[in-house]
Amino acid sequence: MNDTQIKILEAAEAEFAEFGFVGASIRNITQRAGVNLASVNYHFGTKEQLIKHLLLFRITPLNQLRLNNLHKEQERHQGEAVPIPILVNLLVRPALEKMLTVEGGQFVRAMARCMSEPLGFIESLDRDVFHEIFTAYYLAFQKALPGLDEQAVAIQMNFVVCTMVGMMMHFPRMDNLRGKNLSKEKFDQILDQFIDFISSGVEGSSQCLIHS
Amino acid sequence: MNDTQIKILEAAEAEFAEFGFVGASIRNITQRAGVNLASVNYHFGTKEQLIKHLLLFRITPLNQLRLNNLHKEQERHQGEAVPIPILVNLLVRPALEKMLTVEGGQFVRAMARCMSEPLGFIESLDRDVFHEIFTAYYLAFQKALPGLDEQAVAIQMNFVVCTMVGMMMHFPRMDNLRGKNLSKEKFDQILDQFIDFISSGVEGSSQCLIHS
DNA sequence: GTTTGATTTAAACGATCGTTTTAAAAAGTC
DNA sequence: GACTTTTTAAAACGATCGTTTAAATCAAAC
Numbered sequence: 001m002n003d004t005q006i007k008i009l010e011a012a013e014a015e016f017a018e019f020g021f022v023g024a025s026i027r028n029i030t031q032r033a034g035v036n037l038a039s040v041n042y043h044f045g046t047k048e049q050l051i052k053h054l055l056l057f058r059i060t061p062l063n064q065l066r067l068n069n070l071h072k073e074q075e076r077h078q079g080e081a082v083p084i085p086i087l088v089n090l091l092v093r094p095a096l097e098k099m100l101t102v103e104g105g106q107f108v109r110a111m112a113r114c115m116s117e118p119l120g121f122i123e124s125l126d127r128d129v130f131h132e133i134f135t136a137y138y139l140a141f142q143k144a145l146p147g148l149d150e151q152a153v154a155i156q157m158n159f160v161v162c163t164m165v166g167m168m169m170h171f172p173r174m175d176n177l178r179g180k181n182l183s184k185e186k187f188d189q190i191l192d193q194f195i196d197f198i199s200s201g202v203e204g205s206s207q208c209l210i211h212s
Numbered sequence: 213m214n215d216t217q218i219k220i221l222e223a224a225e226a227e228f229a230e231f232g233f234v235g236a237s238i239r240n241i242t243q244r245a246g247v248n249l250a251s252v253n254y255h256f257g258t259k260e261q262l263i264k265h266l267l268l269f270r271i272t273p274l275n276q277l278r279l280n281n282l283h284k285e286q287e288r289h290q291g292e293a294v295p296i297p298i299l300v301n302l303l304v305r306p307a308l309e310k311m312l313t314v315e316g317g318q319f320v321r322a323m324a325r326c327m328s329e330p331l332g333f334i335e336s337l338d339r340d341v342f343h344e345i346f347t348a349y350y351l352a353f354q355k356a357l358p359g360l361d362e363q364a365v366a367i368q369m370n371f372v373v374c375t376m377v378g379m380m381m382h383f384p385r386m387d388n389l390r391g392k393n394l395s396k397e398k399f400d401q402i403l404d405q406f407i408d409f410i411s412s413g414v415e416g417s418s419q420c421l422i423h424s
Numbered sequence: 425g426t427t428t429g430a431t432t433t434a435a436a437c438g439a440t441c442g443t444t445t446t447a448a449a450a451a452g453t454c
Numbered sequence: 455g456a457c458t459t460t461t462t463a464a465a466a467c468g469a470t471c472g473t474t475t476a477a478a479t480c481a482a483a484c
Contacts, residue, residue, distance in 0.1 A: 018330055022235035036433055041473060116381050118230055155402060158386045159409050166378025169328050174370045190367060197371050197417040204412020205405050248463055253443060
């Protein structure tokens with residue numbers, strides 16, 4: 001990985017976080033990075049290939065971690081269902097805990113913003129990158145929510161994903177936190193509470209479905 | 213309201229829903245509407261004024277409804293706290309129930325997409341339009357969650373908003389629903405479940421805070 | 425030191441963007 | 455019917471966009 005390439009990726013992440021994919025401009029990115037305009041196309045090809053590279057570069061290890069941790073937890077429970085709060089924590093925390101640092105927050109927001117854009121190649125990338133982890137967690141959720149049919153489990157997982165993505169996008173705008181120099185302790189506390197919020201949501205809204 | 217203006221607003225809504233504010237193009241909008249390119253600037257001024265007009269035109273009655281229903285419910289409870297599930301329902305349902313129809317879904321997605329863009333005038337519009345309703349519901353949440361300090365209540369409300377906005381953006385992509393010609397009954401059932409999800413999230417994640 | 429390949433640079437290309445201008449058409453007023 | 459106002463129409467403006475090109479610079483190998 002070239003020095004120029006690294007500078008481009010860092011600048012691109014900030015730019016995509018701020019303006020999304022269509023709003024981002026190659027000229028701004030190269031200017032932020034202090035490199036020549038043509039170097040993006042030289043090193044990465046098109047703008048589309050740049051965001052693909054960036055997203056894959058960041059999301060792949062994230063999902064690998066989520067997958068490994070799930071397997072570990074499943075082994076620990078020896079075939080029994082892993083409880084919902086643990087599943088939610090394993091799924092949500094790796095992404096959200098990055099939001100505390102500046103560069104982590106940029107990555108998270110860039111990911112949430114760009115992945116939400118309804119462009120053809122984004123939607124197919126979305127499915128490609130998240131298919132494996134979605135099905136792995138889907139099976140775990142199914143085991144943890146006996147009595148729910150397949151579609152109900154998928155809907156619950158969509159609730160979880162919606163909530164997580166909503167937070168990834170909305171976090172920088174949370175009124176009562178912005179500009180407060182959020183300490184790590186306070187942030188962790190809010191993150192714990194958020195994961196608790198999601199877990200309680202899944203468990204609470206599943207209950208009436210199980211008893212029917 | 214002119215016939216041309218209506219056609220522009222309808223086309224603009226579809227365009228903004230699909231591409232967001234920066235991604236939307238005046239040329240596409242006028243082409244969709246079947247009107248001349250210059251008519252957008254003639255009738256609405258700039259692109260920025262167009263989206264402002266559209267958002268205000270749609271959000272104002274929505275928030276008025278949410279506010280009226282809250283006041284009614286507060287009268288019914290005669291000074292006692294309105295329970296969380298009712299508050300969440302009053303806050304969330306008016307927006308989400310529009311997603312079932314095509315034009316409603318376009319409006320909801322346009323709103324979620326454009327409001328999430330980190331542009332200066334959008335963020336100020338955001339605060340202007342939602343300030344009144346946020347504080348009204350904030351006070352109601354505070355009464356329904358005794359024992360939580362001010363910041364904790366605000367955080368809970370941010371969780372709710374995050375979740376709602378996440379759903380507004382993510383709904384058209386929910387795998388197990390797309391292209392299934394979702395019936396009104398099934399949709400209402402999912403919406404009920406979603407509201408239950410949020411309510412359970414608030415109540416569940418508040419509990420450990422209250423007992424401390 | 426020369427040559428070869430990789431990288432950087434500056435300039436340009438064609439396309440699209442939001443907006444403005446100027447004139448034609450339509451609608452309304454007396 | 456003449457006049458004024460409002461609305462539409464076509465064309466152009468200046469700016470920015472992603473991308474390509476061609477020359478200049480650098481690095482490494484021989």
